[in-house]
Amino acid sequence: MSLQFEIVPVTPFQQNCSIVWCDETKEAAIVDPGGDIHLLKAKAQQLGLNVTQLLLTHGHLDHVGGTAPLAAELDVPIIGPHKDDAFWLEGLPRQSEMFGFPLTEAFAPTQWLSEGDEITIGNQKLQVIHTPGHTPGHVILFNDDAKVAFVGDVLFKGGVGRTDFPQGDYQTLIDSIKGKLWPLGNDVTFVPGHGPLSTFGNERVSNPFVADEMPLY
Template identity: 45%
Template sequence: GVPMLLERQNVPVIGPHSDDQFLLDALPETTASYGFPICPAFTPTRWLHEGDTLNVGHFTFNVLHTAGHTPGHVVFYCAAAQLLIAGDVLFYESIGRTDFPRGNHQDLLDNIRNKLFSLPDNTLVIPGHARTTTIGHEKQFNPYVRMAA
């Protein structure tokens, strides 16, 4: 729907990371293959990169580049709210798929262990699907990325 929105409104389109441009370029073929109305390719107004910040209301979110699910996947961390919007990287006792074009299982694990698991244990994780969790819970119980005791 982004290309149609841009035809009607002059609004910026922010993100993802530029490493996902190939996925945006493939939107016409991808949407057609699933039987959806064809969505034209587009390029965001602004790409997101590690260390960028986004302000939403009174909250500031830090952008973390977490390649693996896709090469350009990003997550959003708000320290003040102890909140991580994790998209399709980390789920309740599970992790995201890596069978998409240019997905990389080891990159996903490394980014979870090195970036997400460095956040405070009480950080609330809002995944792209299903129930919420915390960083501490995932460190202890996630069988895919459990940290050694």
């Protein structure tokens, strides 16, 4: 019994949308459905999964652009992000204009997430950790059994999230990474919002923004 996931890059930003499922029950969630929902539906069908919820790490367009139409088509709830990102979801029409995307209407999730919440997918659980900095309401989703974290735009292989957007804050982001992510363990593999996977341990050694010269042994 374990948590499985498959990444489907979506939108011109090649955002890592993750289909996450329990291999016992085939129940699934889709994390950050930013667009190209036909690809997401096709992949879920190909894998024989029953998608029961959509999960959002934060409110930026490339992570949420396909959420409302996909939720309507699948008749499933939208869970997350933290309520401090409400202004991003309310501002989606403006975001669409800024980034040259098709118009994305504002929406509100079925449920906001908070630090310490738990999301159930079949027999698997994702722990919700509030990680502000890139956006004020950013959350990451962590499965302890599989040692995997879906971190949105908090951390990348060799980089960290931008903090020059409204209500972004660089020091808050660094504090989130070092104070909330590192304690989860060096052996945790993380799925970033863009680019290749890495581990927290690898970033602690090599990431120029957050390395702490941790010895490798």
